[in-house]
Amino acid sequence: MGQFLARVWDILSRRVDSFLFGVALTIAGVGLITLFSAADQSLARVWSQVTSLGFALLLMWIVANIPPQTIARVAVPLYVLGIVLLIAVALFGVAVNGSRRWLNLGIGRFQPSELMKVAVPLMLAWYFQKFEGRIGWKDFVLAAVLIAVPVYLIKRQPDLGTALLIAASGFYVLYFAGLSWKVIAGLGAAAAAAAPLIWPHLRDYQRERILTFIDPTRDPLGAGYHSSQASIALGSGGVVGKGWLNGTQTHLDFLPERHTDFIFAVFGEEFGLIGNAVLLVLYLMLIGRGLMITAGASTLFTRLIAGAITLMFFTYAFVNMGMVSGVLPVVGVPLPLVSYGGTALTSLFIGLGILMSVQAHRKLITT
Amino acid sequence: MARFLFTRRGRNDGSALASRELKNPGRDAYLFKRRLTIAAGLVTIAVFGLFGRFFYLQVVQHRHYQTLAETNRIAIVPIVPNRGVIRDRNGVVLAQSYSAYTLEIQPARVKDLDQTIDALSEVIEIQPRDRKRFKKLIDESKSFESLPIRTRLTDNEVARFAVNRYRFPGVEIKARLFRQYPYAELASHVVGYIGRINDRDLTRIDEWGDTANYKGSDYIGKVGIELSYERQLHGTTGVEEVEVDAGGRAVRTLSRVAPTSGNDLFLTLDIKLQEIAEAAFGTRRGALVALDPSTGEVLAMVSKPGFDPNLFVDGIDSANWELLNESPDKPLLNRPLRGAYPPGSTIKPFLALGALTSGKRTPAQTISDPGFFQLAGQAHRFRDDKPGGHGTVDMYKSIVVSCDTYYYVLASETDIDDTARFMSQLGFGKKTGIDVEGELAGVLPSREWKRQRFSGKEFREEHRKWYLGDSISAGIGQGYNAFTPIQLAHAIAMIANDGVSRAPHLVRAIRPTGTEEQRLVPEIPAKALAGVRPEHLAFIKNALVGVQKEGTSAAAFLKTPYVSAGKTGTAQLYSLKGDKYVAGQVDERLRDHAWYIAYAPADHPKIALAVLVENGGFGAQAAAPIARQVFDYVLAGEKKPGPAPAFSVPESEDQSD
Numbered sequence A: 001m002g003q004f005l006a007r008v009w010d011i012l013s014r015r016v017d018s019f020l021f022g023v024a025l026t027i028a029g030v031g032l033i034t035l036f037s038a039a040d041q042s043l044a045r046v047w048s049q050v051t052s053l054g055f056a057l058l059l060m061w062i063v064a065n066i067p068p069q070t071i072a073r074v075a076v077p078l079y080v081l082g083i084v085l086l087i088a089v090a091l092f093g094v095a096v097n098g099s100r101r102w103l104n105l106g107i108g109r110f111q112p113s114e115l116m117k118v119a120v121p122l123m124l125a126w127y128f129q130k131f132e133g134r135i136g137w138k139d140f141v142l143a144a145v146l147i148a149v150p151v152y153l154i155k156r157q158p159d160l161g162t163a164l165l166i167a168a169s170g171f172y173v174l175y176f177a178g179l180s181w182k183v184i185a186g187l188g189a190a191a192a193a194a195a196p197l198i199w200p201h202l203r204d205y206q207r208e209r210i211l212t213f214i215d216p217t218r219d220p221l222g223a224g225y226h227s228s229q230a231s232i233a234l235g236s237g238g239v240v241g242k243g244w245l246n247g248t249q250t251h252l253d254f255l256p257e258r259h260t261d262f263i264f265a266v267f268g269e270e271f272g273l274i275g276n277a278v279l280l281v282l283y284l285m286l287i288g289r290g291l292m293i294t295a296g297a298s299t300l301f302t303r304l305i306a307g308a309i310t311l312m313f314f315t316y317a318f319v320n321m322g323m324v325s326g327v328l329p330v331v332g333v334p335l336p337l338v339s340y341g342g343t344a345l346t347s348l349f350i351g352l353g354i355l356m357s358v359q360a361h362r363k364l365i366t367t
Numbered sequence B: 001m002a003r004f005l006f007t008r009r010g011r012n013d014g015s016a017l018a019s020r021e022l023k024n025p026g027r028d029a030y031l032f033k034r035r036l037t038i039a040a041g042l043v044t045i046a047v048f049g050l051f052g053r054f055f056y057l058q059v060v061q062h063r064h065y066q067t068l069a070e071t072n073r074i075a076i077v078p079i080v081p082n083r084g085v086i087r088d089r090n091g092v093v094l095a096q097s098y099s100a101y102t103l104e105i106q107p108a109r110v111k112d113l114d115q116t117i118d119a120l121s122e123v124i125e126i127q128p129r130d131r132k133r134f135k136k137l138i139d140e141s142k143s144f145e146s147l148p149i150r151t152r153l154t155d156n157e158v159a160r161f162a163v164n165r166y167r168f169p170g171v172e173i174k175a176r177l178f179r180q181y182p183y184a185e186l187a188s189h190v191v192g193y194i195g196r197i198n199d200r201d202l203t204r205i206d207e208w209g210d211t212a213n214y215k216g217s218d219y220i221g222k223v224g225i226e227l228s229y230e231r232q233l234h235g236t237t238g239v240e241e242v243e244v245d246a247g248g249r250a251v252r253t254l255s256r257v258a259p260t261s262g263n264d265l266f267l268t269l270d271i272k273l274q275e276i277a278e279a280a281f282g283t284r285r286g287a288l289v290a291l292d293p294s295t296g297e298v299l300a301m302v303s304k305p306g307f308d309p310n311l312f313v314d315g316i317d318s319a320n321w322e323l324l325n326e327s328p329d330k331p332l333l334n335r336p337l338r339g340a341y342p343p344g345s346t347i348k349p350f351l352a353l354g355a356l357t358s359g360k361r362t363p364a365q366t367i368s369d370p371g372f373f374q375l376a377g378q379a380h381r382f383r384d385d386k387p388g389g390h391g392t393v394d395m396y397k398s399i400v401v402s403c404d405t406y407y408y409v410l411a412s413e414t415d416i417d418d419t420a421r422f423m424s425q426l427g428f429g430k431k432t433g434i435d436v437e438g439e440l441a442g443v444l445p446s447r448e449w450k451r452q453r454f455s456g457k458e459f460r461e462e463h464r465k466w467y468l469g470d471s472i473s474a475g476i477g478q479g480y481n482a483f484t485p486i487q488l489a490h491a492i493a494m495i496a497n498d499g500v501s502r503a504p505h506l507v508r509a510i511r512p513t514g515t516e517e518q519r520l521v522p523e524i525p526a527k528a529l530a531g532v533r534p535e536h537l538a539f540i541k542n543a544l545v546g547v548q549k550e551g552t553s554a555a556a557f558l559k560t561p562y563v564s565a566g567k568t569g570t571a572q573l574y575s576l577k578g579d580k581y582v583a584g585q586v587d588e589r590l591r592d593h594a595w596y597i598a599y600a601p602a603d604h605p606k607i608a609l610a611v612l613v614e615n616g617g618f619g620a621q622a623a624a625p626i627a628r629q630v631f632d633y634v635l636a637g638e639k640k641p642g643p644a645p646a647f648s649v650p651e652s653e654d655q656s657d
Helices: A002-013 A018-038 A043-064 A068-092 A112-130 A137-155 A160-177 A181-201 A204-214 A223-237 A263-296 A300-324 A342-360 B016-021 B025-060 B062-070 B113-123 B128-140 B155-167 B199-208 B224-228 B230-234 B271-281 B318-326 B344-358 B395-400 B404-413 B416-425 B447-453 B468-474 B485-496 B534-550 B624-636
Strands: A094-096 A099-104 B074-079 B093-105 B147-150 B171-180 B193-196 B219-223 B238-244 B250-257 B264-267 B286-292 B297-304 B367-369 B372-374 B381-383 B391-393 B507-511 B565-571 B593-600 B607-613
Touching: A018 A043, A018 A263, A018 A342, A043 A342, A043 B199, A068 A112, A068 A137, A068 A300, A068 A342, A112 A137, A112 A160, A112 A300, A112 A342, A137 A160, A160 A300, A160 B025, A223 A263, A223 A300, A223 B025, A223 B062, A263 A300, A263 A342, A263 B025, A300 A342, A300 B025, B025 B062, B074 B250, B093 B113, B093 B155, B113 B155, B128 B147, B155 B171, B193 B224, B219 B224, B219 B230, B224 B230, B271 B286, B271 B297, B271 B624, B286 B485, B286 B624, B344 B395, B344 B404, B344 B416, B344 B485, B344 B534, B344 B565, B344 B593, B367 B404, B372 B404, B381 B404, B395 B404, B395 B534, B404 B468, B416 B447, B416 B468, B485 B534, B485 B593, B485 B607, B534 B565, B565 B624, B593 B624, B607 B624
Parallel strands: none
Antiparallel strands: A094 A099, B074 B238, B093 B147, B093 B171, B193 B219, B238 B250, B264 B507, B286 B297, B286 B607, B367 B391, B372 B381, B565 B593, B593 B607
């Protein structure tokens, strides 16, 4: 019996990086506690999130057990599928609040752009691995096209925030693949220079968001409302916070989107600066572990994908916290592992599963 | 160019071409590690940047934001829409909302709750019952919700509180909408009720994607029309931006988007007819469904006993709940839709029509009835109700006198699956699709059904097999058959409407709020019986008229100014193994259920119905007189409210069901 249990434990834990797993689960736990408060103590949402979490953990375990070579093989089909789905969204997608982002699959709605968050870095990592050793500037141009196509399709949904995040995930692969610093600097300069050119192409609400970011008092009840109320929530939380379930901003309905994109404001109001510092440390531990796994990865593919996924985690957390604390404009990015929503949770844990697979299948150990 | 674009190759390589062929893993790894270190550095800087921002907000600016939070002046308040009114077909109000003042406490803003309530009770009467209910509400609610301690305040009470308001921070007078059901028990299962939104309802609202619209709503439909037409009745929530003071009280309205009231519903029900029908039951338990056969409109739908939906609106108290929930009379059971009973002899005209259609029988074919039926080689006697039998019986007589032996013989010669296939066309064994939730499909037995039903591990193959004996008892509407009253009403309406099915429905029209226009609910396309010949249908209809004139229910329909058609039935609950069933000797709750199905006038039917009286005994005695009162009201305008007489039919041969 004991032997049997030991065997089961071995199967369950062999490929799972305990440090990464422990930190991720802790952050998710913090998320559930915050969600309970944000949902006005209704267990319905918490249960729904727990269900998603269970499903996400299962997928993480499965992915962690797949060797990276096999993961590399699904890169192209996944990418092609993602593009097809994005085109399908453009043609027959369900429009919610004026954006066409969802695909109705009968059983539920699905956002193909979520799939691309994993598919784009996988595709690029696969590409650079395939042509390893003979990569020239033409390859970087082609890689840029591979990034641009989904980014364009998502931008026109319109979902500029996600489009930029996917562009970033692709860029991280290029960065680790050795894109010249000069080009990086050039891209930065071009982006800055292009900003005035992009302005006329933005939608009204996008412009409004940027203007209110520059001056939140511009429209305190409209686009600026989210941002200023979130700042009030964080600021009034102080060093130790108002205590769990006691955030007035949260519970008197001043905070919008408090289950999803603005859940960090709930956390910061109730747990204060100390809570925020703990959460930052947790993210730092997660990202640090990811970078260590990246450093120890044995092939170009695993290095590129592990590095890109780790930096994406950081980007989500940074952009969300920056948005809530008013240093970045309001874009629809959930706080990784904390915000309510099954799709994001699933793709994040798949990402963690890939990291674990990279770590577990290092050549150093198997030989 | 190449060198400009990428730097993974060594810089010392002479040309780009050379670099492509030359691999330098050591240098690659070094460059990669360097990039990783740079990334780690940037991450750390960014995290410190975030921490700096948090420090600025939460320490440096803390006092500023704390003041802002405390004086947060702009509250966005949802305005709950007025729920739609439910009316009967003639516009009589069956459910409506009215506005009344409530005294509400926000527990999170009150320091000592008991003390506050004590002080309040000096200003406004608060009974121990109110306190108890309030305590229960606190347990069930979120701490920041405003909860009512007293409802329906008088103007006098409102004025008294207004004077003392300054003494009670966190206590407020609010205008809330209440639901009222003026007819109380009448049609209670049809209209249903609303109740406080719970976690399950929240999930449902989430699935509709309607969470924002239910902000501020406390109530949602729980049963009946209130449940099934929730989304029509609810309306669209409005928004008000108000300036509030430090205590959270509204001082000034800044902007307002008015709510849109829910749509009004016009039911197909005629509440006067419903009243007659319910009264006709007296104290008896049972169900009645009356349809307009040409449209499928439900004219009356009775489930007796009923309940008072007004009890449920503000949360039912435990004493009343126990009374309703534990009563052996099951007042909460929606019998027309959820009560499945063996149909007894009411099944016979449908089986006869099936036999005519398949060619198994002609109208003139006769059998000789000795008073029982035996399967070859078996001792068991399937007993007829009339000892000694009905003599020579053709199809007409088999329906008029309700001869069991005729149908035993027919069943022994018909495959159960063929029967099931035909009966399924009449809507048995499946939901009629009525527009309220909760309908059961009942049981239309077949080989496949029995196999499924006894598929569990505790059953053996011999339990799952179909036996000829099963067919015989199913052949007179006993055995596995279980139909709901609405199924039987729908089936007899189909016969009345010359074989064309009209889906039963309860909502006739929807009136969008603020308009006078009634939008009729689109008709569900009619379905006709396949392969049934008009002359066969005419024969069955004629036999059903015969039942009323010279058959089992003739006594109940003496001297009507209209010609009706019907069939009685008795569903046995208790098998007495060949002994004669004597009602008086059997415990009341084991007595037979009385069935009656009918339509009238026979030539151009305006109403078709099914009546079931639980433990009523013979259909002719208990159920048919109820139908007579309903017909008399609809067709002759006679209003005789009150219990229908339970006929004591003289001991004649026609007493059989």
